[in-house]
Amino acid sequence: MTPRKKSRAASNGQAPSVDGHDESWNLRLYVAGQTPRSVTAFKNLKKICEEYLKGQYNIEVIDLMENPTLARGDQILAVPTLVRKLPQPIRKIIGDLSNTERVLVGLDIQPRSN
Secondary structure (H helix, E strand, O other), X not given: OOOOOOEEEEEOOOOOOOOOOOOOEEEEEEEOOOOHHHHHHHHHHHHHHHHHOOOOEEEEEEEOOOOHHHXXXXXXXXXXXXXXXXXXXXXXXXXXXXXXXXXXXXHOOOOOOO
């Protein structure tokens, strides 16, 4: 994460999933500067996305220290907060995303069956 930007995207492209569905996940992570919780939240989110959504996600990091008015659109009351924009419906998770199971349930991500 770089604190100089208002937002930045980390994408792994848009590829069809293993089961043939062509679903794109648009995720927005709201942070307030480069605090330890913000950095941890981004690392945890990236790890979860690489494991469960590889090639199907786009992460946008929004630093509210740079542009606090952006919090209004998604009604952000605490940071870090993750917002799943797509697929619908919109879902939110507050915290550093360290509990993978909670994040998977909160975002309604189905673990891949091996």
